Amino acid sequence: xxxxxxxxxxxxxxxxxxxxxxxxxxxxxxxxxxxxxxxxxxxxxxxxxxxxxxxxxxxxxxxxxxxxxxxxxxxxxxxxxxxxxxxxxxxxxxxxxxxxxxxxxxxxxxxxxxxxxxxxxxxxxxxxxxxxxxxxxxxxxxxxxxxxxxxxxxxxxxxxxxxxxxxxxxxxxxxxxxxxxxxxxxxxxxxxxxxxxxxxxxxxxxxxxxxxxxxxxxxxxxxxxxxxxxxxxxxxxxxxxxxxxxxxxxxxxxxxxxxxxxxxxxxxxxxxx
Amino acid sequence: xxxxxxxxxxxxxxxxxxxxxxxxxxxxxxxxxxxxxxxxxxxxxxxxxxxxxxxxxxxxxxxxxxxxxxxxxxxxxxxxxxxxxxxxxxxxxxxxxxxxxxxxxxxxxxxxxxxxxxxxxxxxxxxxxxxxxxxxxxxxxxxxxxxxxxxxxxxxxxxxxxxxxxxxxxxxxxxxxxxxxxxxxxxxxxx
Numbered sequence: 001x002x003x004x005x006x007x008x009x010x011x012x013x014x015x016x017x018x019x020x021x022x023x024x025x026x027x028x029x030x031x032x033x034x035x036x037x038x039x040x041x042x043x044x045x046x047x048x049x050x051x052x053x054x055x056x057x058x059x060x061x062x063x064x065x066x067x068x069x070x071x072x073x074x075x076x077x078x079x080x081x082x083x084x085x086x087x088x089x090x091x092x093x094x095x096x097x098x099x100x101x102x103x104x105x106x107x108x109x110x111x112x113x114x115x116x117x118x119x120x121x122x123x124x125x126x127x128x129x130x131x132x133x134x135x136x137x138x139x140x141x142x143x144x145x146x147x148x149x150x151x152x153x154x155x156x157x158x159x160x161x162x163x164x165x166x167x168x169x170x171x172x173x174x175x176x177x178x179x180x181x182x183x184x185x186x187x188x189x190x191x192x193x194x195x196x197x198x199x200x201x202x203x204x205x206x207x208x209x210x211x212x213x214x215x216x217x218x219x220x221x222x223x224x225x226x227x228x229x230x231x232x233x234x235x236x237x238x239x240x241x242x243x244x245x246x247x248x249x250x251x252x253x254x255x256x257x258x259x260x261x262x263x264x265x266x267x268x269x270x271x272x273x
Numbered sequence: 274x275x276x277x278x279x280x281x282x283x284x285x286x287x288x289x290x291x292x293x294x295x296x297x298x299x300x301x302x303x304x305x306x307x308x309x310x311x312x313x314x315x316x317x318x319x320x321x322x323x324x325x326x327x328x329x330x331x332x333x334x335x336x337x338x339x340x341x342x343x344x345x346x347x348x349x350x351x352x353x354x355x356x357x358x359x360x361x362x363x364x365x366x367x368x369x370x371x372x373x374x375x376x377x378x379x380x381x382x383x384x385x386x387x388x389x390x391x392x393x394x395x396x397x398x399x400x401x402x403x404x405x406x407x408x409x410x411x412x413x414x415x416x417x418x419x420x421x422x423x424x425x426x427x428x429x430x431x432x433x434x435x436x437x438x439x440x441x442x443x444x445x446x447x448x449x450x451x452x453x454x455x456x457x458x459x460x461x462x463x464x
Binding site for chain 2: 057058
């Protein structure tokens, strides 16, 4: 839409500006003359750029009509997955082949054992040659078995995930606690020791109190002990780094601490494999 | 007749001019909003909806301001629904900006729009042809366009449709239902 009176608008602006500026200029001059600066805060309502009309008017005015249309529908939620087939894990096929090879080797060894048992003595050079052939077969079966074991070990190590094992010990010659409370952040884990375990601990044994997959990061643990003199002992604070895809062992040796009293700090030993 | 000094006449003329300017000049915006077709505002509305709810799905579109003959409007409204939150939220888009965002104050469990869907201009072309006779006889005019899935589509309730609403001062409104997949006129309703 075009402006109807552009000239008059310009004049209106001029007049408005003149009227608006006249007051402040005079006030500023008076303020300067007075030698002081004053600030006056005026509060006005901010103009909000609201739409001229609300949104979805038709829907709101005809919602009963539209909902009646939709009420006649029945929605079925179907979950579909990508149709592409997934490849089988080659390791599964390899394991099946290995199992079959082991079974075949077992049969072969069984046959050889049966043949050996049935043979009273070697009756000819040809039989000696046959026996050597059997021994060679056993060697080859052993070599194949070693190869399979090596493959399984490599596969197992390749699937290693980050894990942590916490063990405590160092109670030899002193009363073992009844329980240990392992705290990391908001996670609290309490492990009660059986009388047999306490006896083993008192005789210098160690106890596993935690074994879990963990995030590969630095973990801050607090270990508190319960029971007997250990009730008064302050919690032991231990920090351990768990490298990715490694199994980390954290052994806490409380041999340097006095049960129930503030003694030396516990020794923490960490190793990975 | 009273006699006024020239400078007082000039001041009076200036004041009168200012008053006329304020009254007769149309509202001055930074610029009139540019009309656009419905799909042009969908991206920003969808982006906002994802911030509101990760599972937000578009369920309804309607023109929020008057439609042009080419199926464009200065403002479109987009309604999203979250199944997880069991709530609906509307975004009104103008000039590439969301000018209004509000939760819908009532239940409206519409199914999610199934895409792709033709834009408002193409849908209006088809609807205008179907409504030509109605408009000529009754002085009908275009009023609303709404995109919804399931409603008004008895033959294929799973489909998404544009419903174009024409109104008249002398006859019931005419609703032209357009298949949003191919601009086929599915049916007309009066009411």
